Amino acid sequence: MALNPNGYRSSQFGHYYKAWSKRVNPVMHMNHKACDKMYVDYAGKTLSIIDKDTVEIKEVQFFVAILGASQYTYAEASMSQQKEDFVTSVENAMRFFEGTPAAIVPDNLKSAVIKSSRFEPTINETLADLAEHYQTTILPARAYKPRDKSLVEGAVKILYRRIYVNLKETKFFSLEELNQQIWDLLDAHNSRKLTGRPYSRIELFLEDEQQKLSQLPQERFEIKYQSFATVMQNGHVQLSQDKNYYSVPYQYVKKKAKLLYTKSTVEIYHKYNRIAIHPRNYKPYIYTTIPEHLASTHQFVALWSAARFIDWASSIDESVAEYIMQIIESRNHPEQAYKSCLGILNFEKKVGKERLINACKRALDFKIYNFKTIQNILENNLDHIEFEQEPDQELPIHGNIRGKQYYN
Structure with missing residues (x-):
């Protein structure tokens, strides 16, 4: 005030700044259609479990998913924010909602988005595979635009008060034990009346949103991992993860191949074309061979x-x-x-x-x-x-x- 005796004091400055910010940076009201979007995010603060064997305290992540129209919420604890745990949590949320939304809106964490962009972000391949399996799409929130995911951030704050606070003083010795307590508190949260409204989240979900969600696929999603190998002279490629071998058509001998494998299957590709598929065998140094893949002379010997x-x-x-x-x-x-x-x-x-x-x-x-x-x-x-x-x-x-x- 010594330098500017005629300047605004703090209260007046706040008043005029608020009026100015509304004028230059208006906030768009978000209308949420039933079954349109599922918002997912992690809470900033972690929970913990105690290892029974080592008595070591391990931090675990707190995952939250919310449907836009009904605000019906799912939450669980997971060991990390890595893609395997993230994709599993997203899938668990859809299984909890008993249906698939038209789009999933994640934050820009690495498990969801490899490279951020205002116009065309690069989606993590594993999350993209999940979306394809469930016939939905991924719409990442814009980087540094918290309003794009304000609904889930609000849900995180509410769950922090209603769930997190009730858990932080309790000792849990397994992830399953912790999640069971989370889900018990979550049921109470979803059954609680919305502020100023005569209905709860679950009532709104059952009445307005559940029937509009797309049907879930019968099979759960299996994460795909990839490996590369050159087809050997005997017409097989090695899956280095298990140290075993899988046949491909003999025409691809000495060609480069890409292996996509899950817990149950091994798919082999050459230049984006799938050339073989096998059930996965975890026993090392075993050859899994389809006779039709071998050259005619080799087929005869194989028989x-x-x-x-x-x-x-x-x-x-x-x-x-x-x-x-x-x-x-x-x-x-x-x-x-x-x-x-x-x-x-x-x-x-x-x-x-x-x-x-x-x-x-x-x-x-x-x-x-x-x-x-x-x-x-x-x-x-x-x-x-x-x-x-x-x-x-x-x-x-x-x-x-x-x-x-x-x-x-």
Whole structure:
């Protein structure tokens, strides 16, 4: 006042400043349509739980969601504001409301908005996936524009008085225990009459808003994580998170692939096109293979099994099937016999069914079970000798035949 003796004093300054601010910065009244928007935010002050094992006090976040028209409110505690916890809380709110609003209005936290913009903010990919799953949209509040989310900020203040104050002195030893207490107090809040009105939030919600919300999808949302890999020569990509492998069509060998995985599925993309989908397998170093993904030669090998070779041999003759069974049983592991079985059965194309049958009968009589035995019988035309005329001797000595004593 010494410098400006004719200036306004504080009361007059406040009066004229208020009149000026109304003139240059008018506040638009927000009309909220039923089921139009759900506003979500976190309270500035946190709650806490006590770890039973370490007795460590852990801070937890206080999440709030409110429907615009009825002001029906949902709240819960979560471990963090990270995208996994944030998306779960948003989904829990929609499940609580038993319907999906036309839009979800979050603040500009990183779990919702990667990059703020007045005209086209970049939505977090996980939140965008949630919106797609629930057939809704994300409309972030403008940065530094608190009036865009004044409804939820007002709800946070009210819940602070009605819920937070009643909890801060109580000790909770789990998130579930804390949330149960929050929901009990929340029921009382939603059932309380609105100021100056003869109805409560839940009454207004049931009468005006519940039936207008879109129907919830049957399946809950699963968060997608991503990984990148190059398709290996064997037609599989590795999911590094679990250290296991998933097949893709063989045409994509050596191509770059993007893996999107949830708790239950693994989707594989190449240049934005999905080329494979598999159920997720958490056991490490396991190959999950769809036979149609393999090249034709690889498909044939992949289908090798003891039962397949025995069935193939049975279609030729019982003696051939018996010989194949003896080969498989004589090995420590069935797969050790597969190439021998394949070589023997392929003789049908080379020498004909009758010669192969006779060769197997003769080899069964010798009780020597390997590919070389059948090969030597056919090369030496021993399959043509009648059994009754056959001299009482074993196979001729040959460098490639180990003899039956080798298998004793």
